[in-house]
Amino acid sequence: MPRKDGNYAAANNEGILRALKDGCFYFVIANMDTYFHTDWLGELVGAMENNKDAGMIQSKILLYPRDKAGWDNSKINTIGNITHYLGFGFTDGYKSLDRKINGFPEINYASGCSFITSSEVLQKIGLYDEEYYMYHDDTEMGLRAKLAGYKILLAPKSIVYHKYEFNRSVKMIHYMERNRILLIFHYYRWRTIFLILPALLAMEVLMAVYSVREGMFKKKIAIYLYFLNPLNWVKIYFKRRRVGRLKLRTDKDVITKFEGKIMFQEVDNPALKYIVNPIFNFYWQVVKRLVIW
Numbered sequence: 397m398p399r400k401d402g403n404y405a406a407a408n409n410e411g412i413l414r415a416l417k418d419g420c421f422y423f424v425i426a427n428m429d430t431y432f433h434t435d436w437l438g439e440l441v442g443a444m445e446n447n448k449d450a451g452m453i454q455s456k457i458l459l460y461p462r463d464k465a466g467w468d469n470s471k472i473n474t475i476g477n478i479t480h481y482l483g484f485g486f487t488d489g490y491k492s493l494d495r496k497i498n499g500f501p502e503i504n505y506a507s508g509c510s511f512i513t514s515s516e517v518l519q520k521i522g523l524y525d526e527e528y529y530m531y532h533d534d535t536e537m538g539l540r541a542k543l544a545g546y547k548i549l550l551a552p553k554s555i556v557y558h559k560y561e562f563n564r565s566v567k568m569i570h571y572m573e574r575n576r577i578l579l580i581f582h583y584y585r586w587r588t589i590f591l592i593l594p595a596l597l598a599m600e601v602l603m604a605v606y607s608v609r610e611g612m613f614k615k616k617i618a619i620y621l622y623f624l625n626p627l628n629w630v631k632i633y634f635k636r637r638r639v640g641r642l643k644l645r646t647d648k649d650v651i652t653k654f655e656g657k658i659m660f661q662e663v664d665n666p667a668l669k670y671i672v673n674p675i676f677n678f679y680w681q682v683v684k685r686l687v688i689w
Contacts, residue, residue, distance in 0.1 A: 402529075402530070403526060403529050403530070404529065404530035404533065405524035405525060405526045405527075405528050405529060405530065405533045406524070406526045406529075408425055408523075408524050408533075409523045409524050409526065412518065412523055412524075413523070416515060416518075420515065421514055421515050421516075422441060422444060422512055422513075422514055422515075423512065423513050423514065423515070423518065424437065424440060424510070424511070424512045425508055425510070425511055425512075425513075426509065426510045426556070427508070427509045427510070427558065429460075429558065429559040429560075430460075430509065430510065430556050430557060430558050430559070431460060431556070431557040431559075432555075432556055432557075433554075433555035433556065433557075435553065435554070435555070436455060436510075436554050436555055436556055437554075439455075439551050439553040439554035439555075440453060440455060440510075440511075440512040440551055440554045441512065442551075443500055443512070443549065443551035443554065444512055444514065446500070447500055447547070447549055449546065449547050450500075450546065450547045450548065450549045451513060451517045451521070451541035451542075451544070451546025451547065451548060452505075452506040452511050452512065452513045452517070452537070452538065452541055452546070452548045452549075453500070453506065453511060453512050453513075453548070453549045453550070453551050453554075454474075454476060454477075454503060454506035454507055454510065454511040454548070454549070454550050454551065455509075455510040455511065455550075455551055455554035455555065455556045456472075456475055456494075456497065456550065456551070456552045456553070456554060456555055456556070457472070457473040457474045457475075457507055457509050457510060457556045457557075457558050458470045458471065458472055458473055458494055458555060458556065458557050458558070459471045459472070459473045459491070459557070459558060459560055460557040460558055460559040460560070461557070469493065470493075470494040470557075471491050471492065471493060471494065472487075472489040472490060472491065472492050472493070472494055472495075473487060473490065473507075473509070473558045473560050474487035474488055474489060474490065474507050474509070475488050475489040475497065475503070475550055475552070476488045476489075476501070476503025476504060476505075476506070476507075476548075476550050477503070477504060477505050477506070477507050477534070477535070477538075478504050478654075478655050478659060479504050479505060479535055479538075479539070479654045479655065480654060480655050480656070480657075480658055480659075481592060481595075481651065481654040481655070481656060481680050481684070482576065482580070482592065482595060482596055482599050482676075483532070483535075483575075483576030483577060483579045483580050484576055484658055484660075485505070485532055485534075485535040485576070486658075486659050486660055487507070488503070488504075496552075497550065497552035498552075500549040500550060500551060500552075501549065501550050501552075502547055502548065502549055502550075503548055503549065503550050504538070504548070504653070504654075505534060505535055505537075505538025505539065505542075505548055506534060506537075506538055506548050507534060508533060508534035509556065509558050509560075510554070510556040510558075511534075512551075513541075517541065517546060520544055520642075521537070521540045521541055521544050521546075521642060522540070522638075524537065525537075525635070527578070527631065527635075528571075528575050528578070529571055529575075530568065530571050531568055531571040531572045531575055532571070532572065532575035532576055532578075532579055533575070535575075535576075535579060536575070536579055536582070536583075539579065539583055539650070540583075540639070540642065542645065542650050543583070543639070543642060543643045543644065543645050543650055544642050544643070544644055544645075545644035545645055569607070569612055569615055570615040570618060570619065573603065573615075573616065573619050574619045574622055577619070577623070578632075580592075580596070581632050581636075582632065582635050582636060582639060583639055583651075584647065584651060585647050585689060587687075587689060588647045588651060588687055588689075591683045591686055591687065592680075592683060594679070595676055595679050595680070595683075598676075599676070602672065603616065604616055646689055647687050647689055648687050648688060648689060651684075651687065652684040652687050654680075656676060656677035656678075656679075656680035656681060657673045657676070657677045658672070658673060658676070
């Protein structure tokens with residue numbers, strides 16, 4: 397449901413609220429730049445019916461083929477998204493050939509491209525956080541669901557073809573960067589934030605350098621100004637209180653399962669592969685063992 401202000405999270409909330417008013421029990425979030433397989437919806441609903449402990453279930457999302465031959469050699473967009481401990485979110489299986497997946501494997505979080513949830517789950521964890529606007533909104537909802545005790549699964553027979561364009565996402569770096577940091581301040585215990593702080597600050601330096609090189613430093617400055625605004629810290633404080641009341645699982649249960657390497661498959665950077673990732677991953681493998689809360 398498009399909105400003039402472009403707030404994707406708020407638009408989803410409007411649709412959910414209308415469906416709740418109509419008495420709906422299941423809710424499916426799906427992007428507009430998609431093509432759905434005939435059994436897409438039935439498989440999603442069936443997956444929820446057969447997995448009562450699931451809070452969200454994602455479709456298998458394939459890349460939309462650019463030619464007719466592509467339908468027989470489909471490549472994966474995502475078979476479940478992955479969260480990095482510094483708040484980055486990325487796809488699992490990107491550009492690998494489609495393959496058979498048995499059962500309903502558990503995943504880190506469901507891609508907002510296509511997933512199903514229920515009124516029971518939404519009544520417990522709440523709707524989309526409209527502060528996220530767009531990007532990492534699905535990461536945030538998935539983390540909220542996991543901390544509330546729900547599983548997040550993949551329904552491999554629910555097939556969606558996505559007209560995914562990585563460069564289009566990069567243009568929205570303001571929301572991608574701001575929201576990954578916001579995710580940390582909303583959900584990590586202060587003790588966890590203290591442990592990852594050296595890596596978080598080092599990553600900020602690297603991202604600032606990257607933004608200068610790409611001519612996007614003004615967007616990075618806007619992010620810093622957001623976090624320097626006391627009113628935004630008031631909102632962070634109250635969000636943390638709401639999250640605290642919701643939590644049934646600990647940082648150790650959920651956050652220590654996050655990835656230590658940045659796995660953006662479109663970014664083939666030797667410095668990232670051979671220097672940044674080994675250092676940040678080593679730091680995380682050490683630090684996460686100290687998270688006992």
